[in-house]
Amino acid sequence: MPAPERIPPRSVTDLDLLAKGELTVRGQVREASNAVLFCSVAYEGEEASCVYKPVAGERPLWDFPDGTLAQREVAAYELSEATGWGLVPPTVLRDGPYGEGMVQLWIEADPSASLLGLVEDEEPGDGWKAVGFAEVGEGRTALLVHADDPRLRRLAVLDAVINNGDRKGGHLLPTADGRLYAIDHGVTFNVDDKLRTLLWGWAGEPLPASTKETLTEVGRALASGEPLATRLAQLLTAAELDALRARVTGLLGAGRHPAPSGEWPAIPWPPV
Template sequence: MAADPQTALALLQSGELEVHGRVTSASNTVLYCTVTLDGLTAPCAYKPVAGERPLWDFPDGTLAEREVASFLVSAATGWGLVPPTVLREGQAGPGMVQLWIEPDAAAEELIDLQDPAGPEAGWLPIVHADVGGGRTALLVHRDDERLRRLAVLDAVLNNSDRKGGHWIEAVDGRLYGIDHGVTFAQPAKLRTLLWGWAGESLPEESAEVLDRLAGALDGALGEALRPLLTAAELAATRARVAALRTGGRHPEPAPDWPSIPWPPV
């Protein structure tokens, strides 16, 4: 379903939403639902605005609006990294409804703890981690093209919460990022586990995507984001894209902001 976003968006926007239960591990209200339209049914996550906890550093807008804005930017890249997402009414009022992505239980892990002396082949270092008893290990992620695309998207979104549990590998091998409620802040707040390429030159593909994004932000994408973000947040998004295009490199951790989300996984 996620591979057919137009069908998924129509289903999510206009289908009958049925709540089946609550995801108890989430910090804000997340309801597991199904949505049905014209005989087609799909699972989805419904996050009502009424269930959001206020955040002092994100005083404007809602988590739901930023989730939808993240989907729109992801769609504009052509990478399809964020599952189809809409704003709509539900049983608990207006909120974000996103296609549920079932993880592939047989997929290889994309994050690991390894010998502190250095990463194994095919892995990239994130940070040395205290594992207790006076011991440390090296937290690493795979050198994976899908993760690299996600790292570029996060730099555009200014994602403040890219935990290891905030990406899902689906059974078709596609990688999806979820939980984009704390994005688009005006000041730099990138907090992620995907630091393995920090300071490296952006791939040619990413540079081309950023060029397209810059044009889209001055056109249809910018208009679509206007109701979801403040004018300052939209201007900051344009500025981040411009800086990435000019610098041509993956960002590095900021010295005055925690670079790793907590908990990391």
């Protein structure tokens, strides 16, 4: 039996490809509230699909400074990489056909993967966590649940760290090889508590020991003068960076997953 053909390693990293490659716009994601362009990017013989979100196409928000969503997307990637969890696709800030914007590797989700569901029972089944009851029409309600999945649990912690104000079901991209990626991190890193998410299933539960170790390392990396802190200082305000450090310290001090504060809608709308 002949040996399988060996696939040569890529000579270009994803970040180099995204940052240095030639961007070609192929289409637009119409459902998005801001301009989201589907592109191809090519560099030194490598090519990939990606998403390009130009700053010029951002819709102003009352609670975020204008023209900052792309930087927040990149900052979320930096934090994801600092944890070692690899939950955010490779993301860079660069110039493009419509000016500066965020460019992120396109991820093909596995349509057969199931991470969210609605059940008519009062309690979630084995392997699921309850989020809350939702109206499903005709006066009926159903229990919204998410998978009791360690990948989602890490993402719930990352969202608490970056203060994600919009974690919807459509932002979860499980892949056929068992990875989980999360996208759309423009409304993050606010100084005020903005956490809105579907991933409340672990609210109030103790953080896993491995998660606390990771947060401890992230806290060290956020110290002034450290490489991560220096990179984030180019993407966030000084107040936002201080608030980020405070959230990490607060999570470690509490030792538990956060619970809804009651001062802000806990679940984004629409949830999916």
